[in-house]
Amino acid sequence: MKYDVIIIGAGPAGIFTALEMIKKQSSKKIVIVEKGCSISKRRCPKATTKKCVNCKPYCHITTGFSGAGAFSDGKLSLSSEVGGDLPSLIGVDKAEETIKYADSIYLEFGADPKVEGLNVGDKVKEIRKNAIKSGLKLVDCPIRHLGTEAAQEIYLKIENYLLEQGVEIRFDTVCKDIIVEDGTCKGVILANAKKQEEEETLEADDVVIATGRKGADWLEKVCERHDVAHQPGTVDIGVRVEVRNEIMEDVNNVLYESKLIGYPLPFKNKVRTFCQNPGGFVSQENYDNNLAIVNGHSYKKLKSENTNLAILCSHNFSEPFNQPIEYAKKVGELVNMLGNGQILVQRFGDILEGKRTWQDELNQSNVKPTMPDAIAGDITSAMPYRTMVNIINFIKAVDTVVPGFASNETLLYSPEIKFYSNRIKMDDEFTTNIQGLHCLGDSSGWTRGLMMASVMGVLMGRRLV
Numbered sequence: 052m053k054y055d056v057i058i059i060g061a062g063p064a065g066i067f068t069a070l071e072m073i074k075k076q077s078s079k080k081i082v083i084v085e086k087g088c089s090i091s092k093r094r095c096p097k098a099t100t101k102k103c104v105n106c107k108p109y110c111h112i113t114t115g116f117s118g119a120g121a122f123s124d125g126k127l128s129l130s131s132e133v134g135g136d137l138p139s140l141i142g143v144d145k146a147e148e149t150i151k152y153a154d155s156i157y158l159e160f161g162a163d164p165k166v167e168g169l170n171v172g173d174k175v176k177e178i179r180k181n182a183i184k185s186g187l188k189l190v191d192c193p194i195r196h197l198g199t200e201a202a203q204e205i206y207l208k209i210e211n212y213l214l215e216q217g218v219e220i221r222f223d224t225v226c227k228d229i230i231v232e233d234g235t236c237k238g239v240i241l242a243n244a245k246k247q248e249e250e251e252t253l254e255a256d257d258v259v260i261a262t263g264r265k266g267a268d269w270l271e272k273v274c275e276r277h278d279v280a281h282q283p284g285t286v287d288i289g290v291r292v293e294v295r296n297e298i299m300e301d302v303n304n305v306l307y308e309s310k311l312i313g314y315p316l317p318f319k320n321k322v323r324t325f326c327q328n329p330g331g332f333v334s335q336e337n338y339d340n341n342l343a344i345v346n347g348h349s350y351k352k353l354k355s356e357n358t359n360l361a362i363l364c365s366h367n368f369s370e371p372f373n374q375p376i377e378y379a380k381k382v383g384e385l386v387n388m389l390g391n392g393q394i395l396v397q398r399f400g401d402i403l404e405g406k407r408t409w410q411d412e413l414n415q416s417n418v419k420p421t422m423p424d425a426i427a428g429d430i431t432s433a434m435p436y437r438t439m440v441n442i443i444n445f446i447k448a449v450d451t452v453v454p455g456f457a458s459n460e461t462l463l464y465s466p467e468i469k470f471y472s473n474r475i476k477m478d479d480e481f482t483t484n485i486q487g488l489h490c491l492g493d494s495s496g497w498t499r500g501l502m503m504a505s506v507m508g509v510l511m512g513r514r515l516v
């Protein structure tokens with residue numbers, strides 16, 4: 052089968068590539084290959100089982116039309132300062148301009164017109180003053196909150212629109228490899244996601260790989276096999292913190308999401324807050340190798356009594372080590388091992404006292420875990436020393452901005468890991484050293500969020516029209 056454009060992965064990066072081509076009236080033959088299913092069929096059984104049942108052949112939370120975005124909180128960060136390093140590749144002005152454009156498409160498909168966190172007024176000044184006092188930077192980032200349910204409706208409309216416009220979408224299909232001949236990408240090798248032995252070859256002039264965080268590992272192997280130029284990037288390891296809404300109230304009301312960055316002593320590594328979910332729920336994602344990773348989301352209507360957010364610590368490695376994904380996985384596996392395959396949770400006070408947390412002790416707190424199947428235990432027995440010290444010192448600094456944040460009962464879930472590694476070397480038109488091969492979104496190492504992945508898709512679409 053011959054196409055003009057093959058897109059691997061139906062996350063925001065892949066979807067917006069096709070969407071922009073259609074919007075620019077391209078007559079090219081486009082196929083999107085997606086390991087998971089249509090958004091209308093994506094279901095996480097945990098709502099009924101109350102426990103992650105580790106769905107095979109793929110996890111519905113991260114896989115299927117709209118990618119990791121479907122069940123995500125759907126918080127669109129409307130600032131080029133957030134969501135990855137794409138601005139350093141394409142320029143800040145172009146990034147800002149395309150954020151506005153991609154945002155207008157989300158609005159066109161039904162996103163809530165309200166923008167949160169415009170960071171104005173005396174209360175923000177007070178928050179910023181306290182952040183400065185404790186050596187933290189408060190990043191300004193307006194946010195459009197889609198909410199998990201609304202995000203699913205928006206992406207369903209986009210899926211239907213693409214199909215109506217003649218884009219072919221092959222669900223339950225996994226890309227196993229790309230075909231490279233004489234430095235040019237000629238196509239891809241596909242298999243049925245359920246029956247991997249049945250292979251098929253597709254050819255195209257342009258192949259766009261947008262396989263998301265879950266596909267970063269696979270893409271690294273593809274790069275090694277076909278000499279696609281890449282470099283090891285950063286990997287973020289951290290925890291998901293959960294406190295009562297009362298603790299975060301001021302920040303939640305004024306900013307919705309407080310994006311704080313610090314470089315705590317003694318290591319001075321970058322530590323930051325990420326993905327804050329007021330009234331949200333701590334959730335779990337499972338990777339193909341059974342790695343259980345903690346995350347968080349919030350619904351537009353259903354609210355919990357807690358706020359959760361990630362605290363992430365960036366890890367950069369230098370010679371001779373260049374396998375950040377493997378390093379982070381080993382950390383995750385160790386934490387999982389202590390939790391018998393489940394997410395571990397520990398109270399901040401217990402960490403400071405050097406003891407594990409017991410289930411009974413969790414029941415004594417004001418804050419009730421929104422992930423009931425998390426195992427009370429000792430995350431410090433598995434987390435690297437440097438990471439743990441960074442997190443502890445950062446939490447203490449945040450306590451100046453958010454009094455009560457460093458309370459004894461504050462919950463730390465682990466492992467929270469963001470695999471952004473393996474940054475693909477590309478020009479500002481997203482062409483790799485292999486002709487006809489382009490890499491987008493989180494798997495390319497250039498983005499870390501819905502909006503930036505969408506922006507990369509828009510720009511790719513314009514280039515391929």
Ligand SMILES: Cc1cc2nc3c(=O)[nH]c(=O)nc-3n(C[C@H](O)[C@H](O)[C@H](O)COP(=O)(O)OP(=O)(O)OC[C@H]3O[C@@H](n4cnc5c(N)ncnc54)[C@H](O)[C@@H]3O)c2cc1C
Nearest residue numbers: 060062063064086118119123126226263266492493500501
């Ligand atoms: C629980 C959760 C909450 C989040 N909340 C937010 C948020 O509020 N705001 C925000 O900005 N970001 C959030 N994120 C991150 C955001 O979802 C991602 O940054 C974004 O989806 C990246 O887009 P992408 O297109 O690069 O990849 P993805 O969305 O990951 O999509 C990649 C797609 O490729 C498919 N795929 C992978 N490998 C293959 C293969 N070999 N063959 C075929 N298909 C393949 C996958 O099934 C997937 O559907 C969240 C993520 C999670 C998991």
